[in-house]
Amino acid sequence: MTLQEIAKRAKVSTATVSRTINRIPTVDPVLARRVWRVIEQVGYYPNSHARTLVSGRSRIFGLIVPEITNPFFPEIVQTFTELGVKYQYEVLLSFLAQDTSLLENAARQMIERRVDGVAILTFGREDALIDVLVRQNVPVFVVDMESPEPLVKSVHIDYEHGIRQAVQHLAALGHLRIAFVSGPEHLKTVVQRKAAFLECMREIGLPISPQLLIDGDHTMAAGMTAISALAALPDRPSAVVCSNDLTAIGVMRQAFELALEIPRDLSVVGFDDIRLAQFMVPPLTTVQLSQIELADIAFRALLDSAEAPCNRSSCYEYTIKTNLVLRRSTALAPGRLRQSSCESQNIRASARP
Amino acid sequence: MTLQEIAKRAKVSTATVSRTINRIPTVDPVLARRVWRVIEQVGYYPNSHARTLVSGRSRIFGLIVPEITNPFFPEIVQTFTELGVKYQYEVLLSFLAQDTSLLENAARQMIERRVDGVAILTFGREDALIDVLVRQNVPVFVVDMESPEPLVKSVHIDYEHGIRQAVQHLAALGHLRIAFVSGPEHLKTVVQRKAAFLECMREIGLPISPQLLIDGDHTMAAGMTAISALAALPDRPSAVVCSNDLTAIGVMRQAFELALEIPRDLSVVGFDDIRLAQFMVPPLTTVQLSQIELADIAFRALLDSAEAPCNRSSCYEYTIKTNLVLRRSTALAPGRLRQSSCESQNIRASARP
């Protein structure tokens, strides 16, 4: 069923049908009604591809995430998509997994579909991808990356704010040996999280033992391995902060296996605040990085680029703050007297050698 | 950058460029090489929309799920998408949420994009949606629904198999009062799960008290509410089976709040076996419904319809079996002597009034 067909049946020109569909106000209401009636009757749906071809705009945004299987991302996809239906954009989703060839594939797909913008939310270093996209003149949104290119926009994420709260919270509870389980180093976000942790530890004079810095990969399995290693240490930590919530869940799971009770024997702090965090047993204390806010900013940045192509707004228009969410996976360090919390004020002094 | 442009620069006709790109073997290798070189140089990407328009096939499959935020679905999306890249199909994702207007929207989007098929994995009753799609001649895949229409294919899911195992497992552990927390009744899958539970209870002569049948909505919050209600009962259950894992997680979470230890005080069984289930504390015993298998079958059915349009293979080509996965959220009923498990053979008798 095509425009032509509708035009013929409604006894008008194709132009009139087109105008009617696009709700151009200069159409005679009588004709419009006639056209709509035919459209209803025959069940006509305009062909997006033809529209895109002639208009030069696809009304599609690309969204690239590393994987959908990590609970951090569905929330983002959801929000991004919702905004899509609100503003009449389709979203073309791509995953990277660990496969580099998929990256090329994703880029090709996006370009061939002539997307009006791409949000790259992989938290890695996707310079190559960005280059290809920009060369094709497609607006890009990316996390934490400054670029002179007007086609690329970005947000800054303030990891330190939340992590500082976490570290100080643990210190206040009397924890002196605090471990950190990191993620895959090839992720920009991971090195930033780790750096923030180290910085915050230094700030308050807490010692950092290399043994307490474990490399993970942001999976639950990694969390399990990590806590096993940590528990085997002669001088084991009383608290562990994880580079993401999945890792923290793994830690909790394996702690159960090791008969370590959380938070009595071990305090655990996650990162991200995925929705699941509050449903863990015990509920997970974690640093919130709002997935909704991120998706929202990404979408609006793209919308901006798409609707006002000449808009030269610089990157880092916004910054996203992270914040500690206190729940019940942290407690006083073992061996500490369970006194009033005003004791926490002595932590700093007592933490020094 | 267009085909024409490439043709001009390579000093060949557009037809030759087209043939080269589509790897039609009758092209002179010399010319082909020349064309490829130009394509590389200028960074040319063919326009999918133009291709679709002229070829009449979009190489896009639609995938409709209720929401991506429920961990059951990302796994499906992942598998489906992976198959997509393997077979060179794009996937157009849609969520329904609870909004009915989104359903119309999803259908419209799919049709306007001229998708080559749609997998509807919402587990509800989407007859209206299917009708619209079929009327537009788009092949459809749907769960558990027989249809004479050759355009719609389907799988059957055998819920009873796994649920029977679950019920019998609990019975064998000496549980006499087994509760069931259900999901939203508007989901076909939910009524089937519940029916299977009731049937299996009857089979072995276990009593079913209406008080022990709780209505939920497949969220963690619902699980929490449910167990609170159950725990307040004068004669409370010693085991609860949930219509999905999310509900079970909620149950476990709230049991913690109520100081009910799992599985000592309460046995919990989930349904779906989302990946998270094994990482719960304690690891959740659940009935597996393979998300990968489902996605795989859906994709292949669509592929079949798309590549061999005249293929008249009936629905229910396959059936997916469900299976109990034993983990550690179930144990002997409280008050039961912890004897050898051969005692379970008496359950049946003792369960009768």
Next chain:
DNA sequence: CTGTTAGCGCGTTCAA
């Protein structure tokens, strides 16, 4: 306010 017409970028005949 409406109709005619020229492409948008590509695949695919049909001749050569």
Next chain:
DNA sequence: TTGAACGCGCTAACAG
């Protein structure tokens, strides 16, 4: 084996 030409379904000029 290659090229010229047509048309996929639609929007946007322009003319009426």
